[in-house]
Amino acid sequence: MSAPFYKFGLFGDNIGLVIAFVIGIGFGFFLERAGFGNARILAAQFYFTDLRVFKVMFTAIVTAMLGLFYLSWIGFMDLALVYATPTFLLPQVIGGLILGFGFVIGGYCPGTSAVSAATGRVDGMIYLVGLITGTFVFGEFFPLVERFYVATPMGRVTIPDILSLPYGLVVFLIALMAVGGFAGATWIEKTVAAKRGAVKP
Amino acid sequence: MRTHLSRLTPNQALGLGALILGLGALLIGNPSGGATATIDARELARIVQTEVDHVKPVELADWIIKGKADFRLIDLRSTEDYAAYHIPGAENVEPTSLMDYGLQRNEKIILYSDGGIHSAQAWFLLKTAGYRGSYILLGGLEGWKDEVLFPHLPASPSREEMATFEQSREVSTFFGGTPRTGTASDQPSATQALPKPEMPSSPAARAAAGPPTRKKKEGC
Numbered sequence: 001m002s003a004p005f006y007k008f009g010l011f012g013d014n015i016g017l018v019i020a021f022v023i024g025i026g027f028g029f030f031l032e033r034a035g036f037g038n039a040r041i042l043a044a045q046f047y048f049t050d051l052r053v054f055k056v057m058f059t060a061i062v063t064a065m066l067g068l069f070y071l072s073w074i075g076f077m078d079l080a081l082v083y084a085t086p087t088f089l090l091p092q093v094i095g096g097l098i099l100g101f102g103f104v105i106g107g108y109c110p111g112t113s114a115v116s117a118a119t120g121r122v123d124g125m126i127y128l129v130g131l132i133t134g135t136f137v138f139g140e141f142f143p144l145v146e147r148f149y150v151a152t153p154m155g156r157v158t159i160p161d162i163l164s165l166p167y168g169l170v171v172f173l174i175a176l177m178a179v180g181g182f183a184g185a186t187w188i189e190k191t192v193a194a195k196r197g198a199v200k201p
Numbered sequence: 202m203r204t205h206l207s208r209l210t211p212n213q214a215l216g217l218g219a220l221i222l223g224l225g226a227l228l229i230g231n232p233s234g235g236a237t238a239t240i241d242a243r244e245l246a247r248i249v250q251t252e253v254d255h256v257k258p259v260e261l262a263d264w265i266i267k268g269k270a271d272f273r274l275i276d277l278r279s280t281e282d283y284a285a286y287h288i289p290g291a292e293n294v295e296p297t298s299l300m301d302y303g304l305q306r307n308e309k310i311i312l313y314s315d316g317g318i319h320s321a322q323a324w325f326l327l328k329t330a331g332y333r334g335s336y337i338l339l340g341g342l343e344g345w346k347d348e349v350l351f352p353h354l355p356a357s358p359s360r361e362e363m364a365t366f367e368q369s370r371e372v373s374t375f376f377g378g379t380p381r382t383g384t385a386s387d388q389p390s391a392t393q394a395l396p397k398p399e400m401p402s403s404p405a406a407r408a409a410a411g412p413p414t415r416k417k418k419e420g421c
Contacts, residue, residue, distance in 0.1 A: 007333070059215075062219050066226070069226050069232050070222070070225075070232075072233055078233075079232060080306045080333070081334065082307075166230045166231060167226070167231055168227045168229050168231065169230075171226035172224060172226055175223025175226075176220065178219060179216045179219060182212070182216055
């Protein structure tokens with residue numbers, strides 16, 4: 001038995017959908033438990049008062065990274081078969097900026113807006129409606145933006161490839177960065193809280 | 202030491218764990234254990250026995266009709282045979298140049314030759330070289346002719362067989378073949394005229410193909 005299971009034909013499309021459903025429920029559950037259904041908590045990271053988004057995301061990244069690395073090392077997992085989104089540098093930079101603006105303005109990213117709507121928050125529901133409308137509009141106008149959409153293609157790019165560093169070194173550096181980031185984030189939260197406390201008791 | 206560890210908060214302990222694992226990764230270096238692929242004979246045998254390495258001609262036809270682009274179709278026959286007829290979208294690669302052809306190890310590669318032997322040999326070659334998403338077109342080009350280009354209706358068909366055949370007829374027409382009915386089914390397919398090796402892509406042809414035989418969803 002080797003992973004990824006789907007690529008090795010251990011189950012077909014229909015079972016794959018069931019598994020995706022279960023994983024999706026889990027994803028939503030943990031987003032909600034982390035408090036990401038609340039726009040105030042999400043927006044707080046931009047004011048450095050609550051950096052839990054940063055912490056949760058970095059924890060997920062490091063956990064997945066270490067898991068994949070060691071599963072591949074023991075020969076259980078074929079990393080070459082794991083889907084990595086191809087890089088289109090310019091459109092993805094612009095898209096990232098648009099998403100960032102939306103995040104700052106609305107207080108949600110696409111996943112968390114679904115979580116928020118599911119917990120009954122009206123802003124989340126409106127956000128979700130906007131998301132679906134935007135997707136639809138984008139789909140309708142796709143021929144107009146298609147050339148930009150596929151501009152600057154770089155294919156499947158990974159950090160070890162692009163920096164020509166060993167995988168292990170990159171894994172170590174990211175783990176180091178995460179631990180440093182946690183310590184730094186906690187320190188920032190405390191400092192900002194102390195300052196705000198001093199200004200507004 | 203023990204007291205130091207027990208004084209850590211859960212967060213600090215997790216952070217420490219991540220650092221230790223990261224340090225281990227630094228020492229390991231490459232997670233895939235170098236450039237050589239290990240051949241797991243038992244795994245290969247399992248694949249052969251469970252036949253998950255096969256793609257049925259009708260499945261392939263369905264993917265081509267739907268314009269799926271997540272696979273590469275490799276024609277292992279000679280250049281002349283390829284010029285005479287090939288499955289739409291196929292690339293002609295002779296077994297000798299297979300390794301230098303520029304296939305990616307993470308691609309889904311579907312191999313076919315006239316029968317099944319050449320593709321089975323090439324499949325094994327690719328598998329041992331670490332091309333893990335290699336598949337064989339079941340029955341090769343002969344299978345493709347039998348099931349897709351010239352499907353035949355068995356004598357005295359049941360209602361179900363009729364329905365299946367109706368679908369096959371549409372698929373067959375899409376690829377420029379001719380369905381066979383009744384006694385014509387005894388005829389060997391080689392005598393049938395092969396369609397021109399071109400990709401049928403006009404919207405009319407697509408519409409005529411009707412509902413695909415089997416639903417296949419995109420997986421990433």
